[in-house]
Amino acid sequence: TDGGAPSSSLYAGNLATSWADSLGISGYTAASGRGRVAGVGISGRDTAYAYTVGLANSAAQYWGSARASDGYFSIAGVLPGSYTLTVFKGELAVYTTSVTVTAGGTTTLNSIAIPSSNDPSNASAIWRIGAWDGTPSGFKNADLMTYAHPSDVRAASWTGNVVVGSGTETSAFPCYLWKDVNSGIIVYFKLTAAQAAAAHTLRIGVTTAYANGRPQIVVNDAWTSAVPSPPTQPSTRSLTVGSYRGNNYTFTYSVPASAWLTDTGAYNTLKIYVASGSGSTSFLSAGTSIDAVDLLT
Structure with a gap:
């Protein structure tokens, strides 16, 4: 033309x-x-x-x-x-x-x-990272990943931790987690005395996964969740070919009150690991795309 x-x-x-x-x-x-x-x-x-x-x-x-x-x-x-x-x-x-x-x-x-x-956004949360919309929109590197490889020099560092209350929780949280790249990312947050005295449900929403990558959590290095079963996802290299679209799935974890810190001035730590025995190395290791993460009241 x-x-x-x-x-x-x-x-x-x-x-x-x-x-x-x-x-x-x-x-x-x-x-x-x-x-x-x-x-x-x-x-x-x-x-x-x-x-x-x-x-x-x-x-x-x-x-x-x-x-x-x-x-x-x-x-x-x-x-x-x-x-x-x-x-x-x-x-x-x-x-x-x-x-x-x-x-x-x-x-x-x-x-x-x-x-x-039916809309997970309606659940009352102590804190929430990201928005429940079925996409990793707003997370670190999310916009770039639809047209660039994760190793692209324009991508911000895939590592780095997140502080709830900083105002940059979502933009600092990487849109994708890989077992061999940034597994073990730490989210820091504080709880009131009343919140720390109760058990809470933590949710992690994903939009797809590669090589059966799924999140396992550790709270304050004192409580570790079981390794969840992997949901059905497309058998493609999704995360490295510009696609976060698979089957939306929400992982839920029942965290006991004994896992929280009783010092209201101290930061609790949530470590999110990628569990899987599959995948290769680096950006071809097991991974998953994040929709939202929240701790319910």
């Missing part, structure tokens, strides 16, 4: 393929043989985030954006069949249901209400 901006008619949202309906292509389903799914709205949303609605079964996937004002959505051109409908906050699934699509028909859904418990 001459380098100029392409015609707006070529934008994905404006692209029309109705001309193909009359070509008699084997296996092709014309618009008249497809249906639509429409939702009146979605309540329980965090308006700071964009929401997407997806339809999926073993044969097809379709996507549509939820309107920012009320969550209305419409997904057209859907092949007839039964689908799992999923509502995503950013890239985090927060609601699922089943829908059936018929040829030439519209499946209209009443307003979808996302239960408060």
Whole structure:
């Protein structure tokens, strides 16, 4: 081309393929043989985030954006069949249901209400690093990693510890953890006397993993969690080829009250290690991408 901006008619949202309906292509389903799914709205949303609605079964996937004002959505051109409908906050699934699509028909859904418990951000936390949105956005090196190798000279150091209350908790926390690079990162935090007297749940959300990498924690060098089982993830080199997208999963750890320091002026330490017997070395060692880390009240 001459380098100029392409015609707006070529934008994905404006692209029309109705001309193909009359070509008699084997296996092709014309618009008249497809249906639509429409939702009146979605309540329980965090308006700071964009929401997407997806339809999926073993044969097809379709996507549509939820309107920012009320969550209305419409997904057209859907092949007839039964689908799992999923509502995503950013890239985090927060609601699922089943829908059936018929040829030439519209499946209209009443307003979808996302239960408060479906969004981990709604849980009351003593502290939280990152945002529960299904991505490592905001963490150190996150923006660079979609187009650069982790060894790129533009990347900030993958090591370094984090202090809760510093105001840089998220930007100082690396978006990826590897067994052979920065396993054992330390998070420093203080607790009140009341908080230190109780057991708490610590959560670590991940978006994908390589070679079965998963987090194991140590609190104050006095309590060590069990090694969790690895969730199912794509068998690719995801972290080193610019992708953090896999299967979102939340690891939960029940930390007993005996693990906390009773001195309210002292910093508790949380060490996060990457556990796995797989992987190679350096950036090809077992690793995982972080969504959020928090300590619940």
